[in-house]
Amino acid sequence: xxxEKVKAMxxxxxxxxxxxxxxxxxxxxxxxxxxPKDIFGGLVxxxxxxxxxxxxxxxxxxxxxxLSFLIAGVFLSSVFGILYILILFANWLEYxxxxxxxxxxxxxxxxxxxxxLPLAYLIKKEIRW
Amino acid sequence: xxxxxxxxxxxxxKTELFNRFTGLKQHVGNWPGVTVEKKVGKCVxxxxxxxxxxxxxxxxxxxxxxxxxxxxxxxxxxxPDVVVDIIDATNLERNLYLTLLLLxxxxxVVIALNMWDIARNGGxxxxxxxxxxxxxxxxxxxxxxxxxxxxxxxxxxINSIKKERRKIKFGYGKEIENKIKKVKEIIKKDDELxxxxxxxxxxxxxxxxxxxxxxxxxxxxxxxxxIEAAKNDEDxxxxxxEKRYDIISRIVEEVVTKKGKEEWTFSDxxxxxxxxxxxxxxxxxALLYAVFQFTFSFSAPFSDMIDLFFGWLGEIAKQNISNSMxxxxxxxxxLAGVGSVxxxxxxxxxxxxxxxxxxxxxYLARAAFVMDRLMYKLGLHGKSFIPxxxxxxxxxxxxxxxxxxxxxxxxxxxxMINPLMSCSARLPVYALIAGVIFGxxxxxxxxxxxxxxxxxxxxxxxxxxFRKLLFKGKPSPxxxxxxxxxxxxxxxAMLHMWERGKWFLIKAGTFIFAVVIIIWFLSxxxxxxxxxxxxxxxxYIAYFGHAIEPVFKPFGWNWQASIALFFGFLAKEAVVGxxxxxxxxxxxxxxxxxxxxxxxxxxxxxxxxxFVLIYFPCVATIGVMLREMKARYxxxxxxxxxxLAFIVASIIELIGHLLGFx
Ligand SMILES: Nc1nc2c(ncn2[C@@H]2O[C@H](COP(=O)(O)OP(=O)(O)O)[C@@H](O)[C@H]2O)c(=O)[nH]1
Ligand SMILES: [Mg+2]
Numbered sequence: 001x002x003x004e005k006v007k008a009m010x011x012x013x014x015x016x017x018x019x020x021x022x023x024x025x026x027x028x029x030x031x032x033x034x035x036p037k038d039i040f041g042g043l044v045x046x047x048x049x050x051x052x053x054x055x056x057x058x059x060x061x062x063x064x065x066x067l068s069f070l071i072a073g074v075f076l077s078s079v080f081g082i083l084y085i086l087i088l089f090a091n092w093l094e095y096x097x098x099x100x101x102x103x104x105x106x107x108x109x110x111x112x113x114x115x116x117l118p119l120a121y122l123i124k125k126e127i128r129w
Numbered sequence: 130x131x132x133x134x135x136x137x138x139x140x141x142x143k144t145e146l147f148n149r150f151t152g153l154k155q156h157v158g159n160w161p162g163v164t165v166e167k168k169v170g171k172c173v174x175x176x177x178x179x180x181x182x183x184x185x186x187x188x189x190x191x192x193x194x195x196x197x198x199x200x201x202x203x204x205x206x207x208x209p210d211v212v213v214d215i216i217d218a219t220n221l222e223r224n225l226y227l228t229l230l231l232l233x234x235x236x237x238v239v240i241a242l243n244m245w246d247i248a249r250n251g252g253x254x255x256x257x258x259x260x261x262x263x264x265x266x267x268x269x270x271x272x273x274x275x276x277x278x279x280x281x282x283x284x285x286x287i288n289s290i291k292k293e294r295r296k297i298k299f300g301y302g303k304e305i306e307n308k309i310k311k312v313k314e315i316i317k318k319d320d321e322l323x324x325x326x327x328x329x330x331x332x333x334x335x336x337x338x339x340x341x342x343x344x345x346x347x348x349x350x351x352x353x354x355x356i357e358a359a360k361n362d363e364d365x366x367x368x369x370x371e372k373r374y375d376i377i378s379r380i381v382e383e384v385v386t387k388k389g390k391e392e393w394t395f396s397d398x399x400x401x402x403x404x405x406x407x408x409x410x411x412x413x414x415a416l417l418y419a420v421f422q423f424t425f426s427f428s429a430p431f432s433d434m435i436d437l438f439f440g441w442l443g444e445i446a447k448q449n450i451s452n453s454m455x456x457x458x459x460x461x462x463x464l465a466g467v468g469s470v471x472x473x474x475x476x477x478x479x480x481x482x483x484x485x486x487x488x489x490x491x492y493l494a495r496a497a498f499v500m501d502r503l504m505y506k507l508g509l510h511g512k513s514f515i516p517x518x519x520x521x522x523x524x525x526x527x528x529x530x531x532x533x534x535x536x537x538x539x540x541x542x543x544x545m546i547n548p549l550m551s552c553s554a555r556l557p558v559y560a561l562i563a564g565v566i567f568g569x570x571x572x573x574x575x576x577x578x579x580x581x582x583x584x585x586x587x588x589x590x591x592x593x594x595f596r597k598l599l600f601k602g603k604p605s606p607x608x609x610x611x612x613x614x615x616x617x618x619x620x621x622a623m624l625h626m627w628e629r630g631k632w633f634l635i636k637a638g639t640f641i642f643a644v645v646i647i648i649w650f651l652s653x654x655x656x657x658x659x660x661x662x663x664x665x666x667x668x669y670i671a672y673f674g675h676a677i678e679p680v681f682k683p684f685g686w687n688w689q690a691s692i693a694l695f696f697g698f699l700a701k702e703a704v705v706g707x708x709x710x711x712x713x714x715x716x717x718x719x720x721x722x723x724x725x726x727x728x729x730x731x732x733x734x735x736x737x738x739x740f741v742l743i744y745f746p747c748v749a750t751i752g753v754m755l756r757e758m759k760a761r762y763x764x765x766x767x768x769x770x771x772x773l774a775f776i777v778a779s780i781i782e783l784i785g786h787l788l789g790f791x
Contacts, residue, residue, distance in 0.1 A: 038571045040578060044418055047411040054408065065401065072402035076415065083419050086427050093430035097437065 003062035005126070010059030012119050013070045016077075016112070017052030020045050023108045035108070045109070048076045067123070074120045081113020132180045132207070133286055136200055136231070137215035138224050139186030140612050142243045145273035146215060147183040150283075174283045182209065185533075188223070190230045191366070192341040194535040204236055205326065211286050212236040218248035218255060218270065221385060225377045228264065229299060235327040238266045239289050241282055245270040247613070256384045263380050265297035298329075301372045309333060312359050319349045335359045337366045396614050400495065409499035416492070420483040421578050425560060428475035429569070432560075435475070436718035439468030454656065461713035462649025463642070469709025469719040470637045470702050473557035478630045480553060481522060485625035489617040493518060498611065507593060513543040517588060520550030521581070522629050524750045527552075528757055538600035541758050542592050545766045548746035549588040551581050553633065554701040558741045561705050565723045566734035576735060580742050587743065587773065599765075633702075641706045644696055648710040665711070684740070684778055685733035694740070700747045732785040736778040744774035 023035070024045030030037020055069025084107045095102030133150075135143045147153070151170030168183040184203060185196035192198050204212060214231055216224035231238050240260075248255065261268045267285045271278035300306060312332035317323050322331065326345075334342040336359050346352045403412060443460035450456035487493045500514040512534045520527030527547045534540040551559075559577045567573040651670035653659055658667040665671055673695075674688030681691040693707035705719075712722040723729075729737060746754070746766065754763040 036571070040418055040575055041571065044415045047408070047415045051402065051408060051412065054405075068398035068401040071395070071398050072408075072412070075399070076412065079416065079419050083423055083427075087422065090427045090430050094433065097430060097434060 005122070006059050006062050006064065006067060009070055009119060009122060010056050010066060013052045013059060013073065014056045016116055016119070017049050017056060017073070019115075020049035020052065020112065023112075024049055027108075041109075044080065048073060048080070051076060067126075070119065071123055074116050074123060077109075077113050077116045078120070080109045081116075084109045085113075130178055130180050131211070131290060132182065132209040133211045133213060134182045134184055134203060134207070134209040135213050135215060136184045136204070136227070137186060137243075138188055138217065138227060141186070141215050141217040141224065142273040143183055143186065143215050146213075146241065146243065146271070146279075147181060149273060149276055149279050150179075150181050175287055177287065179286075182207075188227060190227070190234070191337075192339055195532040195540075198341070204231070204234060210237060211289055212238050213241055213282070213286065214238050215241045215243050215273075217244050218242045219244055219251060219253060221255070221381050222377060225380060226373060229373050229376065232264065232266070232297065232299070233327075233333065234330050235296070237289055238264075239282070239285050240264070240266055240268040241273075241278075242268050242270045243273050245278065246272045246275070252387060254386045256386075260380070260384045263297075263383065299373070299376050301369060305368070305372070308336060308359075308361065312336060312355060315351055315355050315358055319351045322346070322349055322351075332359075333369065336361065337369065399614060400611070403492065403495045404498060409495075410503065413496045413499055416487065416496075417581070418578060420480065420487065421581065422574065423483045424476045424480040424556070425574055425577060428479040431475035432472050433718070435468070436472045436720070439464050439471070440718050443468070454653075457653060457713075458649060461653075462645060462710055465713050465719070466645030466648065466706045466710035467637060467642055469561075470557060470641050470706045472719065473560060473702070473705070474630070474633065474637075476556060476560060477553045477633050478626050480556065481629045482622055482626040484522065485622040486617045488625075489615060489621055491612045491614040494612050504589065504592075507589060513539065513546075513592070516543050516547055517550050517585070520547045520552060523552050523554070523632070524548050524550060524746060525753050528750070528753050531757070541762055542595045542600060544754060544758055545595060545762060545769075546588040546592050548750060548766065548770055549584045549591065549743065551584040551742055552701070553629075554636075554747065555580075555742055557702045557705045558697075559738050561708070561720060561723065562729060562734045562738050564720050566729050566731045576738065580738055583739060583777075584742055587777070591769065591773070636700060636702070640700060641703055644699060644703045645706050645710045648696065648707055652711055670711075684736055684782060685730065686737060687728055690728055690737060694744065697741060698745055698748065700749070701741060704741060730791050732782060732790040735785070736781040739781055740774045740778045742774075743770055743777055745770055 024042045026032045026035040027038045027042030027045060029042075051069055052073040055066040055073065058066025059070060060066070088104075088106075088110070092102055135147055137143050147168065147170060150172045152172075153168075153170045170181045170183070172179045172181050182203065184200040187194075187197040187200045190197060190201040190204075192201070203209070212231055214228050216228060228238070228240065242255065242257065242260075255270075257268050257270060267289065269278055269282045269285055271282055273279075301309070309329065309332045312335055313328050316328050316331055316335075322345075331342065335346075335355060338359075343356075346355060349355070402408060405412075443464045446460040446464060447456050450459060484493075487496075497514045497518060501512075504514060513531075515533075516527045516530040518527075519530050524547050527550060528544050531540050531543040531547070534543055556577075559580050563573040563576045567576055648670065651673070652665055652668045654669055655667070659665060660667075670692060671688065674692040677691050677695060678688040681694070686694075689708070689711050693704045693711075696707045697704040708723060709719050712719060712726060751763060751767065754766060
């Protein structure tokens with residue numbers, strides 16, 4: 001794999017990682033804008049942020065080992081993205097049976113999941129199973 | 130009938146193959162140590178009936194761990210007609226060790242070279258003909274998951290019954306061979322021994338000083354003579370093991386060719402992170418959190434539907450049954466009680482589904498590995514974590530899984546702490562009470578999640594205490610095999626979910642049903658005194674409840690909550706069943722009813738959850754414990770769990786008060 005590509009992925013991961021970090025802090029403390037307080041949820045985002053950011057330095061050096069962290073990060077982002085999409089669906093069902101009101105609130109985990117898809121695609125193209 | 134035993138290292142696909150043969154659906158896990166007992170099934174092929182036995186996975190046939198011993202005894206004493214040795218084509222070096230031992234045992238071996246697909250795709254070429262020649266057995270490449278090669282394997286099994294196998298002796302060098310010969314000569318003098326066991330094998334085992342085998346000499350009049358001849362001051366076991374590995378590496382060199390250069394694969398990369406020194410444990414906890422979010426948040430609407438359904442059914446029953454006693458029995462007893470437990474079918478199934486995904490992907494074994502490192506530092510045995518993870522589903526299989534731990538002390542500690550792992554039967558209690566005291570927001574989820582963490586923390590703490598007090602010494606080191614990562618299959622995950630979840634349904638239909646009827650009776654009678662169940666304070670159950678209430682009063686739990694704990698001795702979900710039957714059927718379901726009853730404040734409710742987590746392993750678990758270890762240890766377990774429950778609940782309430790909760 002060409003070094004520039006790894007570097008490009010490193011930059012992408014750095015941005016994504018920082019966004020995760022930022023949102024994680026908002027969730028842990030809560031009340032900033034309309035991000036609801038969710039301590040465990042915030043800690044999870046912190047773990048994901050740490051995973052991406054650990055890999056950044058090595059990826060920027062063009063080392064393949066750095067990619068490992070990006071792969072694991074993509075994996076974690078996907079797990080939580082899909083999880084919260086499913087939960088959104090469950091909330092909608094809850095609304096249908098008349099138990100709760102429903103607000104179409106896209107948790108940050110969901111749109112971050114879509115944001116990492118290009119990275120996932122690049123990785124999938126480069127690495128063999 | 131012809132008996133066919135399946136044997137092989139852990140995680141090579143034995144169970145998958147067993148299911149192929151028998152059409153049964155045994156649990157297939159991407160996880161070493163899943164099969165700890167032998168399982169039996171039948172298979173008719175080519176008009177012949179076979180009995181197929183799935184043995185626990187083993188690396189060798191020494192008498193160190195219970196599961197290895199089960200496998201060995203079956204082959205030595207049970208003398209199956211054919212032994213199918215399943216080996217992982219991607220890892221001949223490790224797998225052939227067992228093969229050599231089986232050949233030494235002069236078993237009628239047929240080799241299934243499984244995971245052939247992975248070897249093929251990974252550029253590993255194996256010269257099957259050559260391997261057959263070197264081992265003197267037939268070797269059939271198979272893919273257990275798709276069924277490729279299975280028919281050929283069946284043919285070969287049938288052939289091998291008739292065929293006289295070409296015996297190949299693997300020599301251990303002149304010096305050792307002479308010693309083996311000397312012992313052999315004496316054994317041959319005892320006809321009975323010589324007929325019962327393969328003589329060469331017996332001689333080797335005696336030279337190795339295998340205790341189980343030495344016991345078998347007891348009846349023989351040549352016993353002393355044999356032992357005299359076998360006297361040696363070498364560590365025969367390791368000398369022979371080394372020789373065997375030499376033989377294996379020569380075989381592998383001849384038959385295996387690897388194509389392509391070694392490069393970092395996906396799997397290496399994932400392991401680099403998942404087993405990371407710092408990130409490993411946080412990632413594990415994050416994924417655990419995902420499992421619980423899925424369990425509770427995703428399943429919520431489905432639970433509510435069931436809740437509404439039973440509430441509606443109860444109303445109908447009340448309105449349409451004219452006999453008031455019968456109406457009360459049906460709606461307030463059976464429907465409210467059983468319904469309140471069935472409401473938790475969705476989260477329990479969801480949890481099993483999520484755990485199955487993690488397990489099949491290969492991640493759970495990594496989690497065990499990561500936790501091992503931590504636990505080993507704390508003086509615990511590494512293998513303990515696998516039974517602990519299984520205990521999240523149910524403590525009984527968790528305790529059984531401890532069988533794979535060789536060291537007896539380690540095994541007993543592992544069993545004794547397993548009840549602290551929060552099994553699925555406790556989940557309804559948490560879900561109900563957390564929902565009542567914290568509503569549906571994130572606090573409820575956090576409260577429930579903290580119960581699981583509390584369980585793990587207490588388990589580790591107790592293990593440390595037992596290590597210090599009861600079983601002094603260091604845990605024995607261990608190596609955990611890491612299975613390969615796989616994309617989890619929907620079908621397998623669904624199957625697991627059903628396999629494990631169905632017990633909850635069965636229990637709800639039988640055991641919980643019975644408990645609920647008893648509670649209904651106790652809370653509605655004497656019928657006249659309670660005015661047909663309306664003034665529960667005059668009922669029998671109130672009488673009992675008030676009798677035990679003083680014990681729990683300091684925690685702020687009323688008599689209803691106390692009596693629920695009493696029934697929870699039988700099975701923890703009975704706590705919820707009791708609430709259901711005590712509150713009777715209501716429109717909004719059990720959650721609403723309990724909320725309106727104001728039995729718990731956030732603090733007393735939270736302490737109650739912790740109490741339910743800890744206070745007693747259910748009766749079924751006790752039964753298994755009695756079977757798996759000395760009664761003394763079971764007694765200790767019961768005692769410590771009860772004591773610990775009171776201590777932890779007190780601490781929670783104390784700290785809570787100090788923090789200003791009520
Ligand atoms: N790709 C592939 N996977 C297999 C094959 N045989 C078994 N597996 C998988 O390997 C894992 C372990 O299988 P299992 O039967 O539980 O192994 P056991 O521990 O030996 O009983 C499971 O995830 C199976 O689906 C095979 O031939 N090819
Ligand atoms: Mg198995």
